[in-house]
Amino acid sequence: MSLRKRVEPTGVSTRDLSALPDLAGFKRLTQSLAMLDAILSPEWEHRYYSFNAAWSEGAMMASMRNGCGDHWFALLCPAGVALHGLAHESPLFKEGTPPPWVFADLPADFHASFREEPAFETQHSTFSIWRRASDAVWQCGRPPAGDDADDGSAELLELLAGDPAQYVDFASEYYEREIDPAAVEAIYQHTPLTRDLVLRLNPDADYDALGEDLDEIAYPSAG
Numbered sequence: 001m002s003l004r005k006r007v008e009p010t011g012v013s014t015r016d017l018s019a020l021p022d023l024a025g026f027k028r029l030t031q032s033l034a035m036l037d038a039i040l041s042p043e044w045e046h047r048y049y050s051f052n053a054a055w056s057e058g059a060m061m062a063s064m065r066n067g068c069g070d071h072w073f074a075l076l077c078p079a080g081v082a083l084h085g086l087a088h089e090s091p092l093f094k095e096g097t098p099p100p101w102v103f104a105d106l107p108a109d110f111h112a113s114f115r116e117e118p119a120f121e122t123q124h125s126t127f128s129i130w131r132r133a134s135d136a137v138w139q140c141g142r143p144p145a146g147d148d149a150d151d152g153s154a155e156l157l158e159l160l161a162g163d164p165a166q167y168v169d170f171a172s173e174y175y176e177r178e179i180d181p182a183a184v185e186a187i188y189q190h191t192p193l194t195r196d197l198v199l200r201l202n203p204d205a206d207y208d209a210l211g212e213d214l215d216e217i218a219y220p221s222a223g
Contacts, residue, residue: 012153012154012157012158012160012161013151013153013154013157014127014129014140014141014142014151014153015153015154017129017137017138017139017140018137019160019161019162020129020131020138020157020160020161020162021160021162022131023076023080023081023131023133025162026074026076026081026131026160027060027062027076027081028190029160029162029188030049030051030062030074030076030160031051031053031062031190031217031218031219032187032188032190032219033048033049033051033064033159033167034047034049034050034051034062034213034217034219035051035187035193035213035214035217035219036049036167036171036184036187036201037049037050038210038213038217039198039201039202039205039210040171040175040177040179040201040202040205041175042205042206042209046067047065048064048065048066048067048170048174049062049063049064049159050062050063050064050065051063051216051217051218052216052217053216053217053218054216054218055075056113058077058078059075059076059077059113060075060076060077060218061073061074061075061076062074062076062083064156066156068088069086069088070085070086070087070088070089070152070155070156071085071086071121071156072084072085072086072156072157073085073119073120073121075110075113075114075117075120077113078133079107079109079110079113079132079133080109080110080130080131080132080133080134080135081130081131082106082110082114082115082128082129082130083128083129083130084102084103084114084120084122084125084127084128084129085125085126085127085128085151085152085153085156085157086121086124086125086126086152087126087127087150087151087152087153087155087156089152090126090149090150090151090152091149091150092126092127092149092150092151092152093124093126095124096123096124097123098122098123098124098125098126099126099141099143101141101142101143101144102125102126102127102128102141103115103122103125103128103141104141105139105141105142106128106130106141107130107132109132110130126151126152126153127140127141127151127152127153128140128141129141129153129157158170162188164181164184164185164188165181167184167188168181168184171184177202179201179202180200180201182200183197183200183201184201187201190219190220191220192220192221192222193210193214193219193220193221193222194221194222195207198210
């Protein structure tokens with residue numbers, strides 16, 4: 001299994017968050033990414049994307065880990081969604097001390113449940129984004145004028161644009177396999193999971209073994 005390294009901009013970054021879906025779409029997309037990874041990789045530690053629909057009372061958690069030390073964590077809760085990322089090769093990275101502007105404008109709704117929650121490791125951030133339930137657009141921590149250092153968000157947020165073709169490309173590089181684009185699109189659309197759909201994505205998958213993942217991700221299943 002290869003470790004993937006992409007650096008080209010993809011249209012989603014702290015410089016331009018307009019391609020991100022709304023809050024409901026973000027939840028569906030991150031569930032879909034986690035479900036696809038569960039189908040392609042029975043071993044959890046080899047997956048990029050995960051989703052826990054029962055992270056805590058009233059809250060869910062989505063995450064990405066690339067196997068090279070970079071990650072993002074997102075809290076989905078009644079207040080909205082907050083996400084922070086760590087790109088360890090970014091010039092902004094300083095272990096234990098994120099740039100002060102990364103969280104300076106983070107709404108108070110996310111302080112206790114996200115910023116101060118040890119599990120999210122926000123002390124190692126290079127960027128953060130958020131959207132409250134009352135917000136019309138996504139927002140982010142912004143550096144001072146003239147500071148154009150790469151925070152790593154363009155690479156780490158790549159698949160959050162919601163284009164199934166991006167996941168097909170990702171799978172061909174990371175999982176080293178060609179997968180059915182129509183089956184990927186079906187998962188993006190939250191088509192209930194069936195044995196046939198799983199085998200179209202991964203002929204070696206054990207459909208019956210996906211029950212725990214289905215429960216954790218809360219992805220719909222045909223039974």
